Amino acid sequence: MTEVLGIIGFGAFGEFIVPHLAAHRSVRVYDSKRDLGALAKIKNVEVCDLATLCQSDIIIIATPVKTFEDVVKTIVPHLRAGQLVMDVGSVKVLPAKLLQDHLPAYVDIIGLHPLFGPQSGKNGIQGLNVTVCNVRGSRDKKIVPFLKDKLGLNVIEATPEQHDKEMAYVQGLTHLIGKVFVGMDLPEFAQTTKTYTLLKQMVEMVRYDSDDLFRSIERDNPFSVKAKTEFFTVVSELEKKLNAKP
Numbered sequence: 001m002t003e004v005l006g007i008i009g010f011g012a013f014g015e016f017i018v019p020h021l022a023a024h025r026s027v028r029v030y031d032s033k034r035d036l037g038a039l040a041k042i043k044n045v046e047v048c049d050l051a052t053l054c055q056s057d058i059i060i061i062a063t064p065v066k067t068f069e070d071v072v073k074t075i076v077p078h079l080r081a082g083q084l085v086m087d088v089g090s091v092k093v094l095p096a097k098l099l100q101d102h103l104p105a106y107v108d109i110i111g112l113h114p115l116f117g118p119q120s121g122k123n124g125i126q127g128l129n130v131t132v133c134n135v136r137g138s139r140d141k142k143i144v145p146f147l148k149d150k151l152g153l154n155v156i157e158a159t160p161e162q163h164d165k166e167m168a169y170v171q172g173l174t175h176l177i178g179k180v181f182v183g184m185d186l187p188e189f190a191q192t193t194k195t196y197t198l199l200k201q202m203v204e205m206v207r208y209d210s211d212d213l214f215r216s217i218e219r220d221n222p223f224s225v226k227a228k229t230e231f232f233t234v235v236s237e238l239e240k241k242l243n244a245k246p
Contacts, residue, residue: 002026006056008071009063010034012210013088016118018045020125024150028053054078060112061087061095064212065220068095072102081106084139088112090171090213091221092160096135108137111160113167114153119205126152133160168223173231175217178206 005021007014010031021027022044029036029045030053039045053059054075063071068087079085085107087095092111099109111133114125121128130153134140140157147153158166181203189196218224 003057004028004055005058005060006030006053007060007062008050008053008075009061010036010039011062011064012118012208013114014062016121017114018042020151024146028056050074051078055080056083058084058086061085062089064210065089065091065094065216066212069098069102072098076102076104079104079107082108084108084110084137084143086110086112086143088114090167090217092131092133092163092167093222094220096133096160100135105136108139109135110137110140110143111135111163112143113163117205117209119208127154129154129156131156131158131163133158133163135160164221165223167217168221168227171217172221172224172227174202175206175209175214176228176231178203179214182207 002025004027005025006028007018007021008030010018010029014029014031018027018029018039019042022042025044027045028048029039030048030050032050036047039047055078059075061068061071061075068089075085085099085103086109087099089095089111090113092113096109096111103109111131113131113133115129115131116125130147132140132144132147132155134157144155144157147155181199192200218228
C-alpha cells in the first residue's frame with residue numbers, strides 16, 4: 001500500500017514541491033493561515049484539517065523556525081507508532097533537537113533540506129542536491145532511494161551538525177551577499193562581464209526568498225556567527241587596504 005504524505009505549512013516551497021510529490025504519493029496538505037481550496041483540484045492532493053493530516057504515514061513540517069516548536073507540540077497527541085516526521089528547513093541542528101525533545105520514541109525523525117527552491121528548480125529538479133539527516137529510526141533506507149530513483153535528486157547524507165557547518169557558508173554568505181545587492185537596487189547595465197552576469201543570476205535566485213527564511217539562515221544556524229564574523233572581518237580589512245595611502 002502506498003504511503004500517504006502530509007505537509008504542514010504551505011508557503012512558497014510547499015507550493016513548489018507538491019506537484020513533484022503528488023506524482024508519486026497521495027498528499028495531504030494543511031495550513032492554518034491560507035485558503036488551500038484550489039489545491040483540491042490537483043490530482044492526489046487532499047486539503048484537510050490538522051488531525052486528519054497527522055494520520056499520514058509521513059508528516060513533513062514546512063513551517064518557519066519561529067513557529068516550528070509550537071507546531072511540533074500541537075501534533076504530538078495525534079501521532080501513532082511507526083510514523084515518520086520530517087522537517088525541510090534550512091537549518092538542521094535546532095529542528096532535530098526540538099523533534100527529539102518532543103516527539104514520542106515510537107516516531108522516526110529525518111531532517112531533510114532540499115538545496116533548491118522555486119527559482120533554482122523552476123526548470124526541473126532532477127540532478128539537484130538534497131541533504132538527508134537521519135535523526136532517529138531507519139526510515140532513511142526508504143527515503144533515500146525515493147529521492148534518488150523517483151525524484152532524480154542527488155542525495156547527500158550528513159549529520160545535522162555537518163549540515164549546519166557547511167550551510168553557514170554555502171547559504172549564509174550567498175544570501176547575505178544577495179541581500180546587499182538587492183538593497184543597493186542597481187539598475188540594468190549595458191556593459192557587463194561574465195562574472196557580473198553570474199553574480200546577478202545568483203542574486204535573482206534568492207531575491208524573492210522570504211524574510212523568515214533569511215532570518216533563519218542567518219540567525220538560527222549555530223555556526224553562522226563564525227561565518228559572518230570571518231566575512232565582515234575580511235571585508236573590513238580589504239576596505240582598510242583600499243583606503244590606505246600608497
